Amino acid sequence: MHENKPTQPGAECRDSPADFFPMEGENNVAFNRRAEKELIPICARCAITATCLEGALSRNEQFGVWGGTTPRQRSAMRIPRARK
Numbered sequence: 405m406h407e408n409k410p411t412q413p414g415a416e417c418r419d420s421p422a423d424f425f426p427m428e429g430e431n432n433v434a435f436n437r438r439a440e441k442e443l444i445p446i447c448a449r450c451a452i453t454a455t456c457l458e459g460a461l462s463r464n465e466q467f468g469v470w471g472g473t474t475p476r477q478r479s480a481m482r483i484p485r486a487r488k
């Protein structure tokens with residue numbers, strides 16, 4: 405799941421990418437609470453936040469915190485496809 409996490413210098417999660425995903429037994433409510441309290445503040449001081457978010461949106465990452473966003477927040481960012 406975390407194989408796409410950035411590894412370059414400046415990526416704040418490079419040493420602990422798995423922490424940015426739900427832990428075993430951690431439900432969505434608990435993960436979102438941890439994301440808001442611990443993970444998103446880390447992303448806020450990361451050097452590559454915008455690039456990270458762009459990549460996650462382009463790959464349609466469904467899980468974890470990327471670029472300072474939760475899965476729900478990324479879902480809201482996606483532009484609905486026009487109906488034919």
Ligand code: SF4
Pocket residue numbers: 410415416417418424446447450451452453454456457469470471472
């Ligand atoms: S923005 Fe967050 S998830 Fe992305 S590389 Fe930085 S710390 Fe990791």
